[in-house]
Amino acid sequence: MKESLSLVQRLSAHPDSRCWFVSWSPNGTLLASCGGDKAVRIWGREGDSWICKNVLQDGHQRTVRKVAWSPCGNYLASASFDATTCIWKKKNDDFESLTVLEGHENEVKCVAWAPSGNLLATCSRDKSVWVWEVDEEDEYECVTVVNSHTQDVKHVVWHPNQELLASASYDNNICIYKEEDDDWECRATLHGHTSTVWSLCFDATGQRLASCSDDRTVKIWKEYPNESGQGDLSWKCVCTLSGFHGRTVYDIAWCRLTGALVTACGDDGVRVFKEDETASPDEPVFSLAAQVTKAHSQDVNCVAWNPKEAGLLASCSDDGEIAIWRFQEEN
Amino acid sequence: MGPISATKVFIHLLDVLEHGRGHVLVSSDLDDLFDSILLADERFRGEGFQEGFERGTRRGLQDGRRHGASHGAKLSSEISFYYGFAITWKCLLQHNTDLKSRKRVKALETLLGLIQNCPLDDPQSVNLQESTEKLRAKFRQVCSMLSVPTDFKDYIKTAEGTSF
Numbered sequence: 469m470k471e472s473l474s475l476v477q478r479l480s481a482h483p484d485s486r487c488w489f490v491s492w493s494p495n496g497t498l499l500a501s502c503g504g505d506k507a508v509r510i511w512g513r514e515g516d517s518w519i520c521k522n523v524l525q526d527g528h529q530r531t532v533r534k535v536a537w538s539p540c541g542n543y544l545a546s547a548s549f550d551a552t553t554c555i556w557k558k559k560n561d562d563f564e565s566l567t568v569l570e571g572h573e574n575e576v577k578c579v580a581w582a583p584s585g586n587l588l589a590t591c592s593r594d595k596s597v598w599v600w601e602v603d604e605e606d607e608y609e610c611v612t613v614v615n616s617h618t619q620d621v622k623h624v625v626w627h628p629n630q631e632l633l634a635s636a637s638y639d640n641n642i643c644i645y646k647e648e649d650d651d652w653e654c655r656a657t658l659h660g661h662t663s664t665v666w667s668l669c670f671d672a673t674g675q676r677l678a679s680c681s682d683d684r685t686v687k688i689w690k691e692y693p694n695e696s697g698q699g700d701l702s703w704k705c706v707c708t709l710s711g712f713h714g715r716t717v718y719d720i721a722w723c724r725l726t727g728a729l730v731t732a733c734g735d736d737g738v739r740v741f742k743e744d745e746t747a748s749p750d751e752p753v754f755s756l757a758a759q760v761t762k763a764h765s766q767d768v769n770c771v772a773w774n775p776k777e778a779g780l781l782a783s784c785s786d787d788g789e790i791a792i793w794r795f796q797e798e799n
Numbered sequence: 800m801g802p803i804s805a806t807k808v809f810i811h812l813l814d815v816l817e818h819g820r821g822h823v824l825v826s827s828d829l830d831d832l833f834d835s836i837l838l839a840d841e842r843f844r845g846e847g848f849q850e851g852f853e854r855g856t857r858r859g860l861q862d863g864r865r866h867g868a869s870h871g872a873k874l875s876s877e878i879s880f881y882y883g884f885a886i887t888w889k890c891l892l893q894h895n896t897d898l899k900s901r902k903r904v905k906a907l908e909t910l911l912g913l914i915q916n917c918p919l920d921d922p923q924s925v926n927l928q929e930s931t932e933k934l935r936a937k938f939r940q941v942c943s944m945l946s947v948p949t950d951f952k953d954y955i956k957t958a959e960g961t962s963f
Contacts, residue, residue: 570943570948571939571942571943571949596936596939598940598943609902609943609944610940610943610944611940612936612940613936613937613939613940613943614936615932615933615935615936650905651909
């Protein structure tokens with residue numbers, strides 16, 4: 469393979485604990501991580517290496533499962549097993565807790581900001597997805613509670629340029645939501661995976677969605693305009709990547725700069741896939757471009773592409789570590 | 800009747816036919832006699848089944864009625880709770896003019912609308928399940944808007960047994 473994935477740095481992020489998630493700030497200069505030690509850590513580059521800039525310790529009573537930056541980069545949301553979502557505001561070089569969103573019956577599994585910055589979505593083991601609205605005074609209000617899944621909802625993600633939301637669940641399905649009369653409703657249910665869908669991500673244009681599952685496959689879904697021209701959406705699975713992952717695929721990320729796909733797997737590996745340029749858009753072909761089979765010493769929980777620096781990638785694991793990688797295409 | 804005594808009857812009958820003793824038995828009388836003996840088992844079983852079936856039907860009706868009443872009461876009390884809650888909050892907020900109150904009143908009105916449209920009269924309705932779930936989700940959202948913690952364990956228990 470003429471592509472390679474090389475290690476830049478390894479960080480002992482959440483010692484004696486799991487590191488559950490990593491997220492790059494919108495300008496790519498900061499990396500937020502969260503873990504089983506109930507803390508959120510902010511990492512920044514100093515010279516050639518990444519160091520811990522902040523530790524947000526007292527926001528939650530239990531594991532922090534995911535963190536998400538607002539599109540402007542001034543706010544950070546953290547979702548926790550303690551059933552709350554904390555909103556942090558960045559003030560100079562520090563972060564302070566602005567508000568705590570309550571309401572879910574149990575563990576919050578994910579939080580995501582809409583590209584507009586005015587909406588936030590959370591999902592939980594209580595099977596529901598909540599959509600929150602933010603106003604100019606930094607006040608958060610729940611506008612909808614949707615119960616489209618029959619089991620634990622693992623992940624929610626917003627479309628990059630439309631007001632559309634997608635969720636993934638333990639019930640093996642993906643739901644797509646749109647707003648109708650101030651209320652968010654499930655407009656499409658994507659069936660196909662044969663086990664829990666752990667994560668989702670849209671490509672740069674939002675025309676395609678990638679999902680990864682406990683069934684060890686990655687599926688690519690494409691939106692087709694509905695035949696009858698009605699409001700309901702129609703998404704079809706156009707590609708399935710199987711045979712590459714030895715265990716559950718826990719996370720997937722689609723680079724907005726290069727179009728490369730990266731996966732986080734329960735077999736401790738990190739894999740990068742590239743799309744075949746010559747394939748038909750209705751039948752895309754992805755091939756394995758580079759992999760590190762032992763990226764971590766335990767399950768890899770999350771992978772994230774840096775939004776500004778092409779090829780820069782972060783991963784984190786049950787072993788409590790974060791690894792920074794560079795994906796290069798040698799010419 | 801055992802095979803030996805049946806045989807005895809048969810021999811007696813043959814004797815009668817041969818030597819003309821006893822009354823003259825016509826073939827249909829013979830059929831009836833055999834039928835009542837050989838089919839006795841089946842007949843009694845049939846009668847027993849019929850009696851049992853009727854009794855079981857009555858019992859089933861009683862049990863079903865009891866079960867339905869219990870389930871109906873739970874669902875109805877849950878929805879009435881939401882109704883009372885929504886009407887009260889609407890009364891409290893409807894005369895406020897600020898934007899926040901107006902948004903809340905709108906949400907409460909949506910909740911009340913969902914309650915009105917819930918097909919409670921028809922337990923077999925295909926929409927009942929979906930309606931009640933939508934209602935519960937809306938109620939949770941309204942509580943969140945009003946900043947009311949959803950700790951109503953002392954007041955209601957939902958029909959599904961899911962706790963608040």
